[in-house]
Amino acid sequence: MTNVITVSGLSKSFGRTRALDGLNLQVRAGEVHGFLGPNGAGKSTTIRVLLGLLRADSGTVRLLGGDPWKDAVELHRRLAYVPGDVTLWPNLSGGEVIDLLGRLRGGLDPRRRAELIERFELDPRKKGRAYSKGNRQKVALVAALASDAELLLLDEPTSGLDPLMEAVFTDCVREVKEQGRTVLLSSHILAEVEKLCDRVSIIRDGRTVETGTLDELRHLTRTSITAELASPVNGLAGVHDLRVDGSRVSFQVDTDRLDEVLKHLSASGVRSLTSRPPTLEELFMRHYRDESLAGAR
Amino acid sequence: MTGSWALVRLILRRDRFILPLWVVVFGLLPITQTSAIAGLYTGEAELRRFAASMDANPAFTALYGHVLDWNAAALGLWRGGFTPVLVGLAVLLTVIRHTRAEEETGRRELLGSTVLSRHAGLTSALIVTTAASLVIGLIVLATFAAEYPVEGALAAGLGYAGTGIVFAAVGALAAQLTENAGGARGIAIAVLGGAYLLRGAGDTTDASWLSWLSPVAWPQRMRPFAGETWWPFALFVALAAALCCAAYLLAGRRDVAAGLLPPRLGPATAAPALAGPFALAWRLHRGSLLAWTLGFAVLGVVMGAAANAAMSAMAENKRLLDMLARLGGASAQSDMFVAAVLGIFGIAVSGYAVQAVLRMRAEETAQRAEPLLATPATRVAWTASHLVVAVLGPAAVLAVLGLSLGLTYGLGSGDVGTHLPRVLGASLAQLPAVWVLAAVATALFGVLPRLAAAAWGVLAAFLLFGQLGALLDLPEAVLDLSPFTHLPRLPGGDPEFTPYAVLTAIAAVLLAAGVYGFRRRDVAT
Ligand SMILES: Nc1ncnc2c1ncn2[C@@H]1O[C@H](COP(=O)(O)OP(=O)(O)OP(=O)(O)O)[C@@H](O)[C@H]1O
Ligand SMILES: [Mg+2]
Numbered sequence: 115m116t117n118v119i120t121v122s123g124l125s126k127s128f129g130r131t132r133a134l135d136g137l138n139l140q141v142r143a144g145e146v147h148g149f150l151g152p153n154g155a156g157k158s159t160t161i162r163v164l165l166g167l168l169r170a171d172s173g174t175v176r177l178l179g180g181d182p183w184k185d186a187v188e189l190h191r192r193l194a195y196v197p198g199d200v201t202l203w204p205n206l207s208g209g210e211v212i213d214l215l216g217r218l219r220g221g222l223d224p225r226r227r228a229e230l231i232e233r234f235e236l237d238p239r240k241k242g243r244a245y246s247k248g249n250r251q252k253v254a255l256v257a258a259l260a261s262d263a264e265l266l267l268l269d270e271p272t273s274g275l276d277p278l279m280e281a282v283f284t285d286c287v288r289e290v291k292e293q294g295r296t297v298l299l300s301s302h303i304l305a306e307v308e309k310l311c312d313r314v315s316i317i318r319d320g321r322t323v324e325t326g327t328l329d330e331l332r333h334l335t336r337t338s339i340t341a342e343l344a345s346p347v348n349g350l351a352g353v354h355d356l357r358v359d360g361s362r363v364s365f366q367v368d369t370d371r372l373d374e375v376l377k378h379l380s381a382s383g384v385r386s387l388t389s390r391p392p393t394l395e396e397l398f399m400r401h402y403r404d405e406s407l408a409g410a411r
Numbered sequence: 412m413t414g415s416w417a418l419v420r421l422i423l424r425r426d427r428f429i430l431p432l433w434v435v436v437f438g439l440l441p442i443t444q445t446s447a448i449a450g451l452y453t454g455e456a457e458l459r460r461f462a463a464s465m466d467a468n469p470a471f472t473a474l475y476g477h478v479l480d481w482n483a484a485a486l487g488l489w490r491g492g493f494t495p496v497l498v499g500l501a502v503l504l505t506v507i508r509h510t511r512a513e514e515e516t517g518r519r520e521l522l523g524s525t526v527l528s529r530h531a532g533l534t535s536a537l538i539v540t541t542a543a544s545l546v547i548g549l550i551v552l553a554t555f556a557a558e559y560p561v562e563g564a565l566a567a568g569l570g571y572a573g574t575g576i577v578f579a580a581v582g583a584l585a586a587q588l589t590e591n592a593g594g595a596r597g598i599a600i601a602v603l604g605g606a607y608l609l610r611g612a613g614d615t616t617d618a619s620w621l622s623w624l625s626p627v628a629w630p631q632r633m634r635p636f637a638g639e640t641w642w643p644f645a646l647f648v649a650l651a652a653a654l655c656c657a658a659y660l661l662a663g664r665r666d667v668a669a670g671l672l673p674p675r676l677g678p679a680t681a682a683p684a685l686a687g688p689f690a691l692a693w694r695l696h697r698g699s700l701l702a703w704t705l706g707f708a709v710l711g712v713v714m715g716a717a718a719n720a721a722m723s724a725m726a727e728n729k730r731l732l733d734m735l736a737r738l739g740g741a742s743a744q745s746d747m748f749v750a751a752v753l754g755i756f757g758i759a760v761s762g763y764a765v766q767a768v769l770r771m772r773a774e775e776t777a778q779r780a781e782p783l784l785a786t787p788a789t790r791v792a793w794t795a796s797h798l799v800v801a802v803l804g805p806a807a808v809l810a811v812l813g814l815s816l817g818l819t820y821g822l823g824s825g826d827v828g829t830h831l832p833r834v835l836g837a838s839l840a841q842l843p844a845v846w847v848l849a850a851v852a853t854a855l856f857g858v859l860p861r862l863a864a865a866a867w868g869v870l871a872a873f874l875l876f877g878q879l880g881a882l883l884d885l886p887e888a889v890l891d892l893s894p895f896t897h898l899p900r901l902p903g904g905d906p907e908f909t910p911y912a913v914l915t916a917i918a919a920v921l922l923a924a925g926v927y928g929f930r931r932r933d934v935a936t
Contacts, residue, residue, distance in 0.1 A: 158936070165785045167934040187787050195785040201778045203695065204515075204591050207677025210685060217686040218786035239676040243515075243590060254782065267785075 117176075118143045118265055118296045119164065124173035125320075126159055133159040135320035136173070141298055146291050148311035149300040152402045156320040157300040158198055161269050164298075165195060178265060191220060194258035198269040198300070200250040202242035208253040209238030215257040227260040233282050247274040259286050266290060266297045272306060284309055304395055316401045323401055331397055336366040338390045339375075344383030350375070361385075414528060418535035422509050426539075433501045434543050438550025440494045440879070441567065445487025445555070447883060452483070462486060470748035473611040473717035476628065479637035484559040488567055488635055493878070495574040495630050496607050498547060502540040502575045503582030503599040509536040510583065512592035516777070533662055537583055537655065544575025563636035570630025573647030577626045578603060580654035587661035597702050603627075604706065608713050615720050626650060688788045692796035695774075696767060700804050703763050707756065707812040714752045715819025718745045722824060746903035749820065749834060756812060757841030757895060758874050760805045764849035765866045767801035772856050772863040775935050784934060794857075794926050801849045802922075806842055813838025837901035843914035844894035848873070850921030857928030860935065 119141035126134040134156045141147040151157050162168045164177050166186035175182055180189050202211055212231075216222030231238055234252045245253065251274045258266055272280050280303075287297060287310050301307050307314060308328065315325040324331060336354060343361045350356060353365040353375060367375045379387075423430070452458045462481035465471050475492030479485050510532050528534075552568030578599075585599035586592075606625040613622030622628040632643040684690050722745045771794065774780045783793055817834030821827035852866035859865075873893040880890045890896045894917075897910040 162781075162934070162936060165781075167781060167784060168936070169931075169933055186784075187789050190785060190787045193785075195782065197778065197781055199778060200782075203691075203779060205677075205698075206694065207679070209679040210677060210681040213681035214685055214691060215782060215786060217681075218688075218783065218788050220787065238679040241675070241677050 116143050117141065118178060119147075119298065120174070120176040121160070121164075122174050124160070124163065124175060125171045126156075126163060126168060127171055133320055134163070137317060137320055138322045138325070139315055140325070141296060142313070143296055144291070144294050145312040146287060146297040146299060146310050148307040148314035149298055149317070150302075150307065150314055150398065151317040155317045157317065158269050159320075160317075161195075161267050161298070161300065164267060165190075165193075192263060193265040193267060194219065194261045194263035195267045196251075196254045196258045196269060196271045198273065200254040202245065202250055202253060204242040207239050207241050208236060208245060208249070211253055212238065212257045212260070215254075216260060219261050219263065222257075222260045223262070227256065230256045230260050230286070233286070234279060248276060248279065251275060252279070255283065255286075259290070264295050266295065268297060269300045270302065271299070272301070272303060280306065304398060316398070318401065332391070336368050336396070336400075337372055338364070338366050339387065340364040340389075341379055341387040342385040343379065344385060347379060347382040350378060414531040415534040415538065418509075418531050419538050422535055422539045425509075426505065430505070430539070430543060434546050435550070436875075437494060437498050437501065437571070438547045439554065441488055441491045441551055441571070442554035443879065443883065444491045445484050445559075447879075448486050448490060449483035452486075455481070458483060458486065465489075468721060468748075469615050470717060470721040470745065470751075473615045473714070473721070473748075474751070476610065476614050476622075476631045479631065479634055482559075482636055484555060484563055484567075485636040489631075492631070495571060496603065496627055498544070498571060498575045499578030499581075499603050499606075499627070500600070502544060502579040503585070503603065504596065505540050505543070506536045506579050506582030507586050507592055507595050507599065509539070511586035511589070511595045515590070515592050530659060530662055533583055533586075533658065537579055540579035540582075541576050544572045544579065547575060548572025559636060562639050566633045566635035566639040566641070567630070569641075569644050569647075570633050570635060573644055573651075574626060574630055576651045577647050577654070580651040580658065583658040584654050584661070587658055587665065593699060597699065601702075601706065604710070608710070611713065611717060615717055688783065688793045688796040689799065691783070692800055695770065696797075696800040696804065699763075699766070700800065700807065703760075703804070703808050704811050707760070707808050708815045710756065711812045711815030711817075712819050714749075715816045715823065718748050718752075718816075718820050719823030721745050721748055743903060745820075747900075749816065750837065750900045750903055752816070753812075753834075753837055753841060753901070754877065754895065754898075756838075757809075757844060757898070758870070758877065760808050760812075760841065761845045761848040761870055761873075763808060764801050764805045764845050765852045765870055767797065767804055768849050768852035768856060769863055769866065771797045772860060775860070778936075780934060790930050791926060794853075794929055798849075798853060798922065798926075801853070802846060805845045805849070806839070809838045809841055809845070810835065833902040836906075840898065840901050840906065840911070843911045843918065844898050846918035847894040847914050847921070850918040850925070853925030854921040854928070855925070857925030857930075857932070860932065 117140050119139060121137060121139040124134050124137040124139075125132070137156065137160060139149075139160065149157050149160070159168065163170050163175060164182050166182040166189070169183055178189055178192055182189060202208070206214070209231075212227060213222075216227070234256060236249060236252045236256060238253075240249070251271065255271055258268070272283050275283060284306065287299070290297060291310075297310075299307070299310065311328070313325070313327050314331065316323050316331075341363055343363065346358070346361060347363060350363070350365065352371055353367045356363065356365040363379075448458075448461075452461045459481045462478050465486075466478035475489055478489050513532060548568035548571045550568075551571050552564045555564030555567055581602050582595075582599045585595045585602070588598060589595045606627045609625040610622050610628040613619050613625065613628065623632070626647065629643045629646055632640070634640050685694065771780070774797075780793065784790060813835035814831070816838065817831040818827065820834060821830035824830060848866070848870055851869050852863065855866050856863045873895055876885065876890050876893045877895055879885070880896075894914050897914060899906050899910065
């Protein structure tokens with residue numbers, strides 16, 4: 115499969131702040147790619163580099179086969195962008211902004227525009243300041259989704275949307291995907307990522323710490339185990355969060371060491387055992403928090 | 412009052428450079444002008460002659476008011492008659508910057524959720540500007556008291572402080588009226604301009620009561636160094652108190668970030684014309700351009716009338732006419748007046764140009780440039796869309812000014828055919844210098860975006876050069892920095908080609924540098 119976005123070794127500093135520090139990112143054609151990371155990790159900065167709004171300090175960036183800095187104008191014909199924090203012009207109505215952005219991208223389909231406005235329950239006659247945060251977000255979303263762009267760059271597009279509208283957004287992204295278009299979706303909402311994304315990249319401190327399909331990532335994580343044992347166990351090495359309460363033990367274990375640890379347990383006589391596969395949440399928590407992990411890779 | 416002091420500290424922190432700068436400059440201007448006059452005209456006879464000739468010229472009366480006495484201190488304050496207007500401008504802009512502008516950006520909301528009282532923003536802005544006005548007054552008092560009678564110094568200081576306090580309150584009230592800071596600024600500046608015109612009208616015509624309606628005239632009504640009267644200070648206090656009450660009343664009734672008028676609904680779809688960066692720029696700029704054009708149309712009529720008043724007053728005064736004949740005749744005198752007015756207005760129109768250019772920076776930092784630049788619109792097109800307004804807008808304003816001034820002046824002297832084209836041409840001749848300022852702002856925006864607002868400092872410096880350069884004996888090389896120094900004095904002077912060509916070329920180079928710089932730099936995040 116061809117890559118729509120290829121970023122390697124991308125670095126970007128603002129004065130003394132190192133926002134991106136050798137970031138890698140590959141987004142394949144036709145996929146919805148989740149872009150995750152804690153606050154300040156560098157997601158928005160990466161997207162702005164992809165848009166040619168910021169110039170990379172070093173590293174290579176290819177977008178739709180072009181250089182986002184040099185070929186900005188040609189590339190922008192083929193993409194649509196939803197910023198994380200949408201600000202509108204105080205004296206323009208939402209409908210005017212949608213039309214303006216659409217026409218700048220080379221026109222938009224009035225039928226699709228009307229349909230999206232209805233689905234998102236947006237009043238297009240209100241002016242800039244009169245919109246709530248969620249409604250401002252909807253203006254940008256309608257403008258982007260009504261376009262024919264082959265690539266959508268969405269920076270936390272659902273921040274401020276209520277659950278109902280989030281569901282509408284999810285449907286819309288699925289439709290976009292069915293049409294064979296590509297989406298880069300930066301998000302903090304794991305359920306959304308789980309529902310929509312084929313692959314995800316997790317970044318931290320400006321570096322990619324994990325990338326792959328959700329199943330691949332799950333595989334990399336830990337299983338929680340609670341067991342009743344006949345005799346106390348000793349020498350349970352390589353497990354995490356170990357709690358021993360008489361004959362009861364509970365701990366987490368890296369998936370690749372599961373077999374080894376289970377053998378060790380059965381040597382002490384297992385009376386009962388429950389195991390729980392890792393939730394995505396735990397996976398992300400670990401990547402967001404774990405200092406050593408970011409350093410090791 | 413809860414939290415007001417914390418906000419006062421915040422304002423002082425944010426304005427730590429600009430606030431002391433204008434307080435000190437405006438505080439020292441009157442004594443500087445006085446010392447300059449005292450240095451130029453020594454002895455009672457010379458001062459008396461200077462005072463008489465100045466007061467006999469209604470053009471000067473229109474600009475600065477009546478000469479009240481012939482002593483150097485009174486003359487210095489008279490010559491600085493425009494400074495209270497500048498003080499008023501500085502305080503009202505400061506108040507709006509820390510009230511409505513904060514609400515507009517949403518920062519006020521962030522603070523409003525902390526333990527702040529409802530009016531803390533307004534109160535803190537008024538505390539800072541009132542204190543700044545008082546400090547200006549104190550500087551005036553201290554500097555004059557060192558050399559001149561202390562009563563006069565006190566009256567002068569009170570006049571400056573009072574003007575500042577009143578226009579801070581004007582700013583506070585204007586900030587309650589509109590949702591956007593630009594609108595509030597427009598209202599407050601219109602009030603200030605109106606007050607200045609009212610003073611000019613009252614002082615040059617028989618309807619001298621008109622001046623009493625204008626706070627700009629009250630400092631002179633306190634007659635510093637000319638037999639002080641104290642009670643006009645009560646006018647400042649009463650008016651400021653009334654305006655503040657109104658501001659607090661309105662602030663208490665409205666929601667944070669809301670204006671007085673409820674926001675209206677707009678169209679559900681855009682007009683077909685709204686299809687590119689240029690159409691958008693026109694939408695964003697047209698309101699303020701219209702306001703400036705109308706404002707200058709009115710100013711042109713008023714100043715044209717003043718020029719005519721000057722002509723007829725001089726025609727009645729046989730002795731003065733003889734004296735003027737030696738200086739080039741009465742019409743040369745009113746030409747000089749028109750040229751002086753156009754010189755000042757040229758700088759004011761540069762203010763429009765700088766503001767139009769800096770609109771780009773405002774759009775950029777408000778993240779409104781980003782979605783546009785993420786479309787096929789190029790950076791050059793986006794910049795050009797605003798620069799077209801910044802370059803052609805001043806042309807429109809100056810053309811309308813020239814037409815209205817030339818028409819009024821021509822009608823008064825019964826010779827529209829001669830005067831209209833001359834005055835129109837003289838007005839448009841300011842353009843190259845105006846463009847240089849627009850270009851300086853553009854270059855800063857493109858190359859040193861964080862310092863873009865310094866363009867205002869450049870404009871202020873050129874204004875001071877024009878107002879004070881001759882009095883202060885500033886070195887030629889410094890005065891030459893200002894493009895306005897190089898403009899031939901029109902009408903009446905010799906319209907040379909070279910300065911226009913050179914200034915236009917400088918402007919073109921700086922504009923190109925700014926656009927090039929913006930193409931190469933990061934868009935602010
Ligand atoms: N213009 C700037 N000047 C200085 N530092 C900046 C600038 N823009 C971003 N940064 C810094 O770069 C880092 C990455 O910021 P970025 O906005 O890309 O994070 P993010 O992943 O989008 O975070 P969030 O989830 O909060 O949106 C942060 O440390 C931020 O402070
Ligand atoms: Mg972000």
